[in-house]
Amino acid sequence: MARQSDATRALLVGIGITELVVTALSSASPRQGPGQGSGPVGRLLGPGSAARGHAHAHSHNGAAYPPLDVPKPVAEGVFLVDSALENALGAVIGTRMTVIRLPDGGLLLHSPTRFSIALKTALEAIGPVRHLVAPNLAHWTFMKDWQDACPEATTWAAPGLRGRGQVRRSGLRLDHDLGPLAPAAWGEAIELVPVPGGAGFTEMAMFHRPSETLVLTDLVINLEAPKVPLPLRPVTWAFGVLAPDGMPPPYLRAVIRWREREAAGAASRLVALAPVRVIFAHGRWFERDGTARLRRSLRWLLD
Template identity: 80%
Template sequence: MISTRVHGLIDYGMAALLGGLSASRALPQPVGRLLGAAGAYHAAYAALTDYEGGLTPALSMRQHLAMDALGGAALLAAGLAMRRQPDGARALLVGLGVTELLVTAFSSNAPRQGPGQGGGPAARLLGPAHGHHAHAGHQVGYPPLDVPKPAAEGIFIVDSLLENALGAVLGTRMTVIRLPDGGLLLHSPTRYSIALKSALERIGPVRHLVAPNIAHWTFLKDWQDACPEATTWAAPGLRRRGQVRRSGVRLDHDLGVQAPPEWAGAIELVLVPGGAGFTEVAMFHRPSSTLVLTDVVINLEAPKVPLPVRPLAWAFGVLAPDGMPPPYLRAVVRWRQAEAARAAAELVALRPERVIFAHGAWFERDGAARLRHSLRWLLD
């Protein structure tokens, strides 16, 4: 584990390295500008972090690590996406991005010292860890949390919270579809609770659990234990991932282009493919004209994003109304550009009235037009 003190040294060393590389005449100008901006970005939020290397306590260490991960992912995605640049320059960007992601993954989020610790302004602002999570959750989520809320005829949403590997709290969403036989399908299950299960059972019995891509499966085991009769459906390739195999999650069937007959013809499937084993299963509920996605559209509202992160979120295109996934996911999907573009066109051609997805403000109206705008990175 890398201590926060050592992490601070790495932060400023990385900022200096990026700044130095940006001035190199051996690199193309677009790559140099990108590295210069990345160096300034790293130095700025390091100075604003409440840890040994910080100058003022505007950010917690967990927020700092989240920004590290975003920065590393952006460098990695840029290296994959800048196809007109020399291979050596692209490899440099990929290497820097991977290095930063590795450092972030092995870094502690518990500093022993910092400018805001010991009862200072940041300590009062952030509070203890559980208080900070509650505060962050109030900002990022869509209350009431962990209760089913009607979205359309036969469609319910459950807004919840998800703590990622870096400790950052994110808003996430499950979509519940009531099938013609009265049974419920849980798309991208969120955290389990007895109260939520009881509320859902007042709508109908839970009969199907769906893991729609490689990221949205982590709560399946709890729901399987609570609903042993439910059938679990998985995105193609999910069962091959080592983390999934080790988790004890049971995956009964893989999904394909044809919806299972158990869903009584109410749902159409569209597979959005990508590289690195990524496939997202999109569901179109024809009776309500509702399209259900997971991560290929992300539409975060600026007030629910920490202020220091908003410029980066805006630059990445994940803020409303742009509604795009972050650059690294766009790069992964573009590995299979032609197939993914055909899938995106098929989604728009469905002309959904509403579009529901896992993160951010979903499209309650004008679904087809807003979906077309959010998928322009694939369609244009």
């Protein structure tokens, strides 16, 4: 489907890099940590089955972190939803949504993943869905489904997103563009840090003050070696997307370096926030030692 294809391309903001990562992922199980289930992920099922957090085992698919499409608590007021995207070749890409419960009890969905009634029901048991956030030019493709299901929710977009032809054609309503200051409706719980780049790219990093959790999207990508076939590990290592390096791929680093001075300042600010944990959309997130591991992942920009 067109939307699924768009979401797949969105992973690394470049078709070539996306296809490399899709090819590289296999079925070995990672270590288990808070909010990071272990086990193989297989061919995607229908939305209802996926929402129950199950996937068929498959020898070539292991990109995501089961259970899938269910909220998993990682800190007070912070939840993860691990999900998956299926490439046209049948390979699976792991992706992740972060859910933040705001001071008024409402939920903010950062980088929404695929929608299902079961997932919506599970989230509404935590709080009403009030805010949908597209944090960069790539992570917006499932927002229309969530908007249709939660028409009262306010949508927030990274700068430049509303001008994209694909976004306009999708019918997604974008209520507000994000700026350097977090909206008052978020109850002063979140600090926004824009990380700019060229070609209209900006990633809106979010720091949840109460839990000291930093929420990124593609600024860190941290694929686990056991989930990458041995012949391709040197390539992913060279690209810097293999744990523990956790860098974005060369394509995205080049885009961000177009505005290197501003981006470096934003990276320094992220490290200065001293996050306890760092959550991002692809790979194993940093559930501990967040500041040190973030500094390592951003060394290409900080140095």
